[in-house]
Amino acid sequence: MFIWIKFMYFLILWSFYVYSTIKLSHLQYMEDETINYRVDPILAHVFVTGVLTLALHLMDRQTDYMNRLDFLMNRKVRTEQEEANVLKHINEKLLNNILPEHVANIYLDVNREMHDLYYEEHYDVAVMFASLILDKELLNLPDKKFLAMMNEYISCFDTLTKGKEFTSIEKIKLAKWTYMAACGLKDKKGKELIEKHVTSSSLLTLLNFAEAMFKTLENVNKMRCQSTQLRVGICTGPVIAGVVGSRKPLYDIWGDAVNMASRMDSTGLVGHIQVMEKTAELIRRCGIECMYREEIIVKGVNGKVRTYFVKMDHTHSLVRSGIME
Numbered sequence: 001m002f003i004w005i006k007f008m009y010f011l012i013l014w015s016f017y018v019y020s021t022i023k024l025s026h027l028q029y030m031e032d033e034t035i036n037y038r039v040d041p042i043l044a045h046v047f048v049t050g051v052l053t054l055a056l057h058l059m060d061r062q063t064d065y066m067n068r069l070d071f072l073m074n075r076k077v078r079t080e081q082e083e084a085n086v087l088k089h090i091n092e093k094l095l096n097n098i099l100p101e102h103v104a105n106i107y108l109d110v111n112r113e114m115h116d117l118y119y120e121e122h123y124d125v126a127v128m129f130a131s132l133i134l135d136k137e138l139l140n141l142p143d144k145k146f147l148a149m150m151n152e153y154i155s156c157f158d159t160l161t162k163g164k165e166f167t168s169i170e171k172i173k174l175a176k177w178t179y180m181a182a183c184g185l186k187d188k189k190g191k192e193l194i195e196k197h198v199t200s201s202s203l204l205t206l207l208n209f210a211e212a213m214f215k216t217l218e219n220v221n222k223m224r225c226q227s228t229q230l231r232v233g234i235c236t237g238p239v240i241a242g243v244v245g246s247r248k249p250l251y252d253i254w255g256d257a258v259n260m261a262s263r264m265d266s267t268g269l270v271g272h273i274q275v276m277e278k279t280a281e282l283i284r285r286c287g288i289e290c291m292y293r294e295e296i297i298v299k300g301v302n303g304k305v306r307t308y309f310v311k312m313d314h315t316h317s318l319v320r321s322g323i324m325e
């Protein structure tokens with residue numbers, strides 16, 4: 001529409017000019033010298049101005065076309081950029097759900113070599129295995145209801161990790177109904193530093209987390225009239241962490257501390273947090289009481305291992321001695 005208005009405008013202007021040339025200034029053109037032999041000077045002038053007007057119109061069309069193309073390209077780029085941003089956001093969210101935040105950021109780096117192995121060495125990590133011990137009533141539930149119940153328990157534990165005081169807790173995985181978590185994977189401390197100042201903050205955070213898990217479970221049990229119990233094993237020490245697999249990559253941790261934490265859970269008692277002597281010593285230094293349980297035989301360890309229960313009262317609150325070293 002706009003193009004035709006412009007064209008008409010050009011045509012009117014040109015017609016007016018032609019009219020003025022033929023009617024008003026024809027005498028001047030008659031006397032003019034012309035190089036267009038055998039062509040009437042007026043006609044030649046009219047023809048030249050016509051061609052000029054048409055050329056101007058075509059140039060205007062071309063500029064107009066280029067501007068439109070530019071606008072459409074910009075709009076396409078902007079839409080694609082917005083789509084890419086949304087996709088990036090979704091990828092970030094997905095990756096942050098699969099991997100710890102500090103690892104996800106490395107995987108999101110576009111300059112990273114795809115086949116690079118990612119691994120970390122940590123010298124002071126607290127590892128926890130917490131097994132849900134299900135009662136008969138729950139086991140007899142129909143599959144769907146059972147899964148919904150378990151999902152509620154696990155989701156409640158996951159929600160705990162989002163709390164301000166538990167940001168350093170990393171959920172590693174769920175192995176059957178055992179919730180595996182660790183604390184201290186975000187701090188990159190050197191071996192020497194750990195040996196000089198044995199830090200118990202990771203252990204304390206993990207203990208507080210275990211306490212919160214017990215209390216959360218109790219609340220859910222009350223609400224759902226269930227009596228699911230928790231059995232926890234904790235151990236501290238060096239671990240290797242890394243991401244394995246090219247499809248559905250898994251961030252996992254390995255080491256003696258992990259094996260021992262698992263053993264402390266599997267040989268523990270429901271409603272208790274079981275630890276080894278070395279860990280119990282660290283816990284006492286944090287001002288939390290422990291009580292000796294017994295000596296157990298642990299696969300891969302020479303001799304028996306002395307185990308302790310972290311003291312908790314009937315509300316599953318940690319019993320604090322108030323003496324911190």
Ligand SMILES: Nc1ncnc2c1ncn2[C@@H]1O[C@H](COP(=O)(O)OP(=O)(O)OP(=O)(O)O)[C@@H](O)[C@H]1O
Pocket residue numbers: 175180252253254255258259260262263299300
């Ligand atoms: N990254 C991990 N994720 C889950 N469980 C682990 C991990 N690392 C070790 N464990 C668990 O710790 C426990 C002790 O491991 P260890 O290698 O000492 O013995 P094992 O021969 O595998 O033990 P078992 O025969 O009892 O399974 C095992 O039950 C194992 O499943």
